Amino acid sequence: MSTFVCRTAFISDVHLGTRQCRAGYLADFLARLNCERLVLVGDIIDLQAMRRRIYWDDDQAAVIEQIFMLARRGVEVIYIPGNHDDALRTMIGARIKGVHILGHIEHQTADGRRLLVSHGDEFDDELLTCRVQHWIGDQAYHLLLRMNHWIGGVRRYLRRPYWSLSVWAKERSGRARRYIARFEAAASRTARENGYDGYIGGHIHKAALRAEHGVIYCNTGDWVEHCTALIEDQDGSLHLIHWSDHVRLHASRAVGEAEAGPRYPLQPQTSGLPAYLAARTAAGAQQVET
Numbered sequence: 001m002s003t004f005v006c007r008t009a010f011i012s013d014v015h016l017g018t019r020q021c022r023a024g025y026l027a028d029f030l031a032r033l034n035c036e037r038l039v040l041v042g043d044i045i046d047l048q049a050m051r052r053r054i055y056w057d058d059d060q061a062a063v064i065e066q067i068f069m070l071a072r073r074g075v076e077v078i079y080i081p082g083n084h085d086d087a088l089r090t091m092i093g094a095r096i097k098g099v100h101i102l103g104h105i106e107h108q109t110a111d112g113r114r115l116l117v118s119h120g121d122e123f124d125d126e127l128l129t130c131r132v133q134h135w136i137g138d139q140a141y142h143l144l145l146r147m148n149h150w151i152g153g154v155r156r157y158l159r160r161p162y163w164s165l166s167v168w169a170k171e172r173s174g175r176a177r178r179y180i181a182r183f184e185a186a187a188s189r190t191a192r193e194n195g196y197d198g199y200i201g202g203h204i205h206k207a208a209l210r211a212e213h214g215v216i217y218c219n220t221g222d223w224v225e226h227c228t229a230l231i232e233d234q235d236g237s238l239h240l241i242h243w244s245d246h247v248r249l250h251a252s253r254a255v256g257e258a259e260a261g262p263r264y265p266l267q268p269q270t271s272g273l274p275a276y277l278a279a280r281t282a283a284g285a286q287q288v289e290t
């Protein structure tokens, strides 16, 4: 099996325990991951959803096994709880089978930049003044995700590429766009005001990597719709990767040459992709030059 080598990997919003979790892709990513530090940036296990209904399968179990396996192999694994796994916030400071639970961390890149890492739900209080609005938004989002799941099944049956209804809806909703913009501004401002070079978070399921006014803003995205991870290479450079595209492209090219593997760092390979996916992949793989 080809391995994916990097210094640090950041993932968030996996939502294990729900049907929408795309655990198969994540288990594949973790099985190939060869890094020094893995940071789980919250909402990894959806304890909140599991109180209502539990969905669990072999892929989800494999994700948990891979995480403990990495810790056993000597990777520094940090788990920062989010709002969907906030029961774990009572365990901050503890280590579970080598996985260190922390509220937030400062990550120092190989080239010396200091980045604040947190899940990001702490910015909701200032962004969402109306709790009812938040609740309605949550319900609508869950309905969209469930519809996503059915559409995904139909598209797989028809051998069509992955397409996300909820991503489509979010990109067209003015309210969602405004929320995302305000979240990003609040996170960047918090990092700047506390003397950091940038911020890494999750929570809003919108992967991003850019530098504005000298502050780096990174969002690791999610493994419900996008299957994205933020990667730091040995030289300290940051990249976003889209693992679902990678798996699909790699699988279609590498039939019969499973051990050959792609070259890393992974570059977006957009040939043969539908235009809307190609644009997203290219946009998502920008590298921050600061």
Ligand SMILES: [Mn+2]
Residues within 6 Å of the ligand: 042, 043, 082, 083, 084, 119, 121, 202, 203, 204
């Ligand atoms: Mn969250």
